[in-house]
Amino acid sequence: xxxxxxxxxxxxxxxxxxxxxxxxxxxxxxxxxxxxxxxxxxxxxxxxxxxxxxxxxxxxxxxxxxxxxxxxxxxxxxxxxxxxxxxxxxxxxxxxxxxxxxxxxxxxxxxxxxxxxxxxxxxxxxxxxxxxxxxxxxxxxxxxxxxxxxxxxxxxxxxxxxxxxxxxxxxxxxxxxxxxxxxxxxxxxxxxxxxxxxxxxxxxxxxxxxxxxxxxxxxxxxxxxxxxxxxxxxxxxxxxxxxxxxxxxxxxxxxxxxxxxxxxxxxxxxxx
Numbered sequence: 354x355x356x357x358x359x360x361x362x363x364x365x366x367x368x369x370x371x372x373x374x375x376x377x378x379x380x381x382x383x384x385x386x387x388x389x390x391x392x393x394x395x396x397x398x399x400x401x402x403x404x405x406x407x408x409x410x411x412x413x414x415x416x417x418x419x420x421x422x423x424x425x426x427x428x429x430x431x432x433x434x435x436x437x438x439x440x441x442x443x444x445x446x447x448x449x450x451x452x453x454x455x456x457x458x459x460x461x462x463x464x465x466x467x468x469x470x471x472x473x474x475x476x477x478x479x480x481x482x483x484x485x486x487x488x489x490x491x492x493x494x495x496x497x498x499x500x501x502x503x504x505x506x507x508x509x510x511x512x513x514x515x516x517x518x519x520x521x522x523x524x525x526x527x528x529x530x531x532x533x534x535x536x537x538x539x540x541x542x543x544x545x546x547x548x549x550x551x552x553x554x555x556x557x558x559x560x561x562x563x564x565x566x567x568x569x570x571x572x573x574x575x576x577x578x579x580x581x582x583x584x585x586x587x588x589x590x591x592x593x594x595x596x597x598x599x600x601x602x603x604x605x606x607x608x609x610x611x612x613x614x615x616x617x618x619x620x621x622x623x624x625x
Contacts, residue, residue: 364400376400391415394581398574406528407568413524414561416570417517418460418579419470420586424497426451428603433599434591441591447540448587452580457558463505464562467534468572478533482540489540493548505538506545517557525564532567535560 360556366375373380376396391412396404403411420427430448435445452458469491470477479485496503508515522539525531542555558579565575594600 365397377403378418394578395568395570398570398578403568406530408528410521410525410528410564411568413521414564414578415582415585417521417557417561418457418582418586420583420589424456426456426583427587430587430590431594431600432604434594435598435604444591445584445587448590449580449584452576452583457579458576458624459556459558460565460579461561461572462562463538463559464534464566464575465572466504467537467563468566470537471533482543484609485536485540485543489537490544490547492537493541493545497548503545505556505562507553508556511556514554514616515557515560518555518560519556521560521564525567527573530564530567534563534566538563 364376366380368374377467378384388396389412390406391406392403393414395408395411415605426448429451430444433447434441434444454462470488474488479488493503522531522535525535538555538560546552561579562575565578568571570578
């Protein structure tokens with residue numbers, strides 16, 4: 354008698370001789386041509402079909418994070434393609450691997466930070482702006498005392514306000530999806546000058562993290578959604594590189610302008 358083969362249950366893709374199922378749907382008949390990619394990405398991550406409002410907010414986040422020009426992730430994608438034009442996947446992977454604490458990772462950092470604050474509240478959450486401002490003031494004050502940054506505050510270019518931020522707040526409000534994470538983030542924007550002594554913009558990556566958290570998406574995957582968005586942008590960077598290449602100019606600019614200097618031996622104590 355042969356042993357019973359192991360089973361590996363999944364609600365995602367499965368194939369038989371004549372059909373492919375995905376999330377309990379017939380892929381060819383029920384999904385293809387009927388479900389947009391953003392909606393499907395949300396559905397795959399949560400295994401529940403999003404409402405039209407949730408899809409709109411989610412896709413607004415994807416659009417906000419798709420491409421920001423010649424960022425390090427875009428430059429390394431173009432340079433990797435210059436070095437290995439036979440490896441599109443390598444060029445894309447190189448760019449995605451650069452998604453960290455300074456670029457793209459802020460989306461996850463801000464969503465997790467706001468969620469930590471909310472889950473630490475003893476009792477009910479505030480019900481008016483005054484209550485939210487008090488919670489935000491305590492939060493920023495604690496961060497300052499601990500000499501830690503508040504994720505989502507500040508932008509190296511949009512010093513007078515990130516244009517993505519009010520737009521995403523507005524879309525979430527229009528769809529009735531401005532939940533506690535976005536509300537706390539807005540309050541941080543109002544009160545932080547009292548603690549920091551200067552006004553910093555709420556950046557787009559941070560508001561995206563707040564919006565994704567309010568959608569109930571897994572906090573562990575927030576950076577994954579940022580990378581999903583940036584993948585589309587990196588494909589666009591490669592497409593433009595094919596038509597109007599600049600990677601070789603970037604390479605030569607560094608290579609032809611390097612300057613030889615004496616060795617600078619490393620010392621653990623930092624002494625000269």
